[in-house]
Amino acid sequence: MSTSPRTRATVDNGGYLTGSTGHTAESACSPRPASSTSRAGWTGEHARSEHTDRVTRARDLSPYVELGREQWRELRAATPLSLTSDELRRLRGLGERVSLDEVADIYLPLSRLINLQVAARQRLHAATTTFLGETAEKVPFVIGIAGSVAVGKSTTARILRALLARWRDHPRVDLITTDGFLHPNAELTRRGLMTRKGFPESYDRRALVRFVADVKAGAPAVPAPVYSHLSYDIVPGASQVIRQPDILIVEGLNVLQPGSRLAVSDLFDFSIYVDAHADRIRQWYIDRFLALRDTAFADPASYFHRYATLSDDEATQRAAQIWHEINEPNLITNIRPTRGRAALVLRKDADHSITRVRMRKL
Numbered sequence: 312m313s314t315s316p317r318t319r320a321t322v323d324n325g326g327y328l329t330g331s332t333g334h335t336a337e338s339a340c341s342p343r344p345a346s347s348t349s350r351a352g353w354t355g356e357h358a359r360s361e362h363t364d365r366v367t368r369a370r371d372l373s374p375y376v377e378l379g380r381e382q383w384r385e386l387r388a389a390t391p392l393s394l395t396s397d398e399l400r401r402l403r404g405l406g407e408r409v410s411l412d413e414v415a416d417i418y419l420p421l422s423r424l425i426n427l428q429v430a431a432r433q434r435l436h437a438a439t440t441t442f443l444g445e446t447a448e449k450v451p452f453v454i455g456i457a458g459s460v461a462v463g464k465s466t467t468a469r470i471l472r473a474l475l476a477r478w479r480d481h482p483r484v485d486l487i488t489t490d491g492f493l494h495p496n497a498e499l500t501r502r503g504l505m506t507r508k509g510f511p512e513s514y515d516r517r518a519l520v521r522f523v524a525d526v527k528a529g530a531p532a533v534p535a536p537v538y539s540h541l542s543y544d545i546v547p548g549a550s551q552v553i554r555q556p557d558i559l560i561v562e563g564l565n566v567l568q569p570g571s572r573l574a575v576s577d578l579f580d581f582s583i584y585v586d587a588h589a590d591r592i593r594q595w596y597i598d599r600f601l602a603l604r605d606t607a608f609a610d611p612a613s614y615f616h617r618y619a620t621l622s623d624d625e626a627t628q629r630a631a632q633i634w635h636e637i638n639e640p641n642l643i644t645n646i647r648p649t650r651g652r653a654a655l656v657l658r659k660d661a662d663h664s665i666t667r668v669r670m671r672k673l
Contacts, residue, residue: 377670378670379666384415384416384417386420387415392411393477402473404466406461406598406599406602407466408663408664409470414470418470418471419474425475425581426481429480429557429580450527450529451527451529452481452557452581453560453579454471454558454559454560455562455566455567455581456566457585457649459587459592459641460509461592462659463585465488471583472486472560481557483555484557485556485559487535488563489514489519489561489566492535493509494513494515509564510565519575520575523561523575531555532552532553533554535551536551537550541614543615544614564641565646565649567653583657584656585659586657589639593639600626601623604620654671656669
């Protein structure tokens with residue numbers, strides 16, 4: 312049986328049949344343009360249509376879907392907003408401007424997505440244990456949150472923790488930061504790494520992997536070291552004990568770093584990268600440094616107390632220097648390259664608001 316023109320068009324066009332590409336039966340049988348003007352118009356429409364088709368196909372094949380704020384907001388469905396203004400104020404970090412509208416538009420859809428992912432992960436775990444003939448036990452769902460200094464990842468982690476704990480499926484949500492897994496200052500000094508604090512080599516990565524692995528394995532009580540931003544050091548003898556949570560959030564600069572062996576990111580069930588243009592993050596860092604002069608730096612016990620008396624110009628200059636010498640190189644070399652490993656990217660605008668969400672769909 313001969314193949315019809317339309318069937319041939321479908322095959323020749325890789326399975327895409329449109330009336331505007333010039334490959335369908337209708338367009339193949341169309342009369343030639345009568346004049347150079349109409350021919351030019353037909354050619355222009357043809358080129359634009361082919362470009363649109365290529366963009367559509369590329370978007371369909373991309374492992375990501377990118378949504379604007381209004382599109383993302385629609386995915387909230389019927390998820391209720393139970394967070395109050397007072398609760399949000401306590402969760403916000405210094406300089407952060409997260410509003411209840413942003414919680415509703417961005418964080419509620421995100422909490423719904425994670426709730427669905429937790430349920431799917433539990434079903435998968437149950438299927439695996441059934442196959443092995445074992446008794447299914449609840450396994451904590453682990454979320455990693457990464458991003459630059461001053462980008463607002465800590466606020467994101469705290470808000471997400473508060474919202475996820477309101478779901479009846481997973482009321483026990485714990486949060487730890489990787490600051491507790493920094494080597495103590497004495498060890499960093501011994502290794503010549505005090506000016507590299509926050510870089511991957513300044514962390515006890517093996518201890519961090521062991522900690523998350525123990526939590527994920529269902530250990531009844533897993534201690535994590537505690538870091539003090541006041542003393543800028545690990546608190547000797549202090550620990551935060553994690554006791555079989557439904558969800559564990561791990562927040563830190565480099566949590567999405569790959570490793571030559573097992574990396575902590577290999578243990579994540581879901582991961583988020585908080586993103587913004589480097590110049591904007593630099594300004595947020597300087598603004599935060601200036602604000603800290605009247606708060607944390609003003610405490611005589613603060614490691615940075617010497618900065619409390621700096622003038623605005625002096626403080627701005629010092630903050631810019633720290634950014635240029637430490638935070639920016641770490642962002643460019645270590646942190647930002649891990650963005651593509653995240654399951655979801657939250658993109659911030661100059662006013663700190665999240666305007667776009669990129670989600671891995673494959």
